[in-house]
Amino acid sequence: MATNQAPQTPAISPLIIKERTGSISTAEIISVMKGEITALHIKRAFSTEVAEEITTNFFASSGLKERKDGVPGQYVGASHYRKDAASYFRQAENARPHVEALFGNLVDPVRALFEALKRELHKQGIELRLACSEHGRANVCRGLSWSGSGTFSLDPHDDVAQVLRAGSDYELSSVARNTVAALNFYPSMSEEGGNLRLWSHKPTADDRKSQGVEATGYPYSAVYLKDVPCRDIQLKAGDIALLDGGFVHGVTGQSGSGKRRVLLNSFFGFARPDLVLWWT
Numbered sequence: 001m002a003t004n005q006a007p008q009t010p011a012i013s014p015l016i017i018k019e020r021t022g023s024i025s026t027a028e029i030i031s032v033m034k035g036e037i038t039a040l041h042i043k044r045a046f047s048t049e050v051a052e053e054i055t056t057n058f059f060a061s062s063g064l065k066e067r068k069d070g071v072p073g074q075y076v077g078a079s080h081y082r083k084d085a086a087s088y089f090r091q092a093e094n095a096r097p098h099v100e101a102l103f104g105n106l107v108d109p110v111r112a113l114f115e116a117l118k119r120e121l122h123k124q125g126i127e128l129r130l131a132c133s134e135h136g137r138a139n140v141c142r143g144l145s146w147s148g149s150g151t152f153s154l155d156p157h158d159d160v161a162q163v164l165r166a167g168s169d170y171e172l173s174s175v176a177r178n179t180v181a182a183l184n185f186y187p188s189m190s191e192e193g194g195n196l197r198l199w200s201h202k203p204t205a206d207d208r209k210s211q212g213v214e215a216t217g218y219p220y221s222a223v224y225l226k227d228v229p230c231r232d233i234q235l236k237a238g239d240i241a242l243l244d245g246g247f248v249h250g251v252t253g254q255s256g257s258g259k260r261r262v263l264l265n266s267f268f269g270f271a272r273p274d275l276v277l278w279w280t
């Protein structure tokens with residue numbers, strides 16, 4: 001008998017992961033948006049100087065806050081997760097000076113990627129812009145540092161449920177029908193752990209329902225994922241990871257006494273064949 005909590009066996013979807021050192025290209029970004037690559041890991045994609053500047057400014061920021069939405073971590077910026085559009089866009093407007101201040105007087109590498117992608121998509125007749133509403137506009141990124149303890153510092157989740165459930169007052173809900181690309185820049189990494197773990201599984205609406213995570217996509221249990229193959233992307237400061245946020249992913253536990261893991265995160269994807277939206 002089917003109930004809301006009926007066990008559901010997760011279907012396996014293959015992971016296509018590309019890893020290399022150097023500069024990210026717009027062609028690779030578009031491959032992830034089109035679902036041709038599950039995840040792209042670019043090592044040493046931005047300089048140590050920029051990474052250190054962002055890390056110092058993140059922890060010194062007067063806009064640094066503790067998350068109060070059930071996901072343990074600290075942040076600078078705004079998250080649409082579990083918020084209506086009015087609250088999200090107002091928060092994004094208020095946080096903008098703090099997000100911009102993360103880069104000091106250095107060139108913002110997230111904005112540079114956004115601008116390069118915008119130019120390339122424009123050539124193909126596709127507009128790229130920040131999601132907006134009458135209440136304001138999204139920022140190009142948000143800073144995050146996860147503080148979950150145990151097996152995961154960020155529990156296994158997908159990034160699609162939160163977009164699907166964003167609500168009709170958001171223009172970005174339609175992106176959930178396509179690939180929700182999650183872009184992460186890593187300015188600082190813990191000595192041990194802090195890997196990005198990807199599971200070979202892209203949950204459906206029924207899967208989410210069976211796990212009671214239809215509105216959030218967070219968290220998937222160890223029991224649910226136990227027979228699903230997974231792969232770890234081992235990250236270092238200065239790396240970029242871009243992934244299809246529809247696949248279950250999480251961050252492994254961190255240890256080491258020194259550095260804390262910090263990332264800059266954004267989401268983007270096709271809202272229409274001629275429009276790509278970007279938000280946090």
Ligand SMILES: O=C(O)CCC(=O)C(=O)O
Pocket residue numbers: 144154159182184195196249250251263265
């Ligand atoms: O910290 C990471 O590597 C992943 C972050 C993430 O999955 C998210 O912000 O949704």
Ligand SMILES: [Fe+2]
Pocket residue numbers: 157158159182245249
């Ligand atoms: Fe995520």
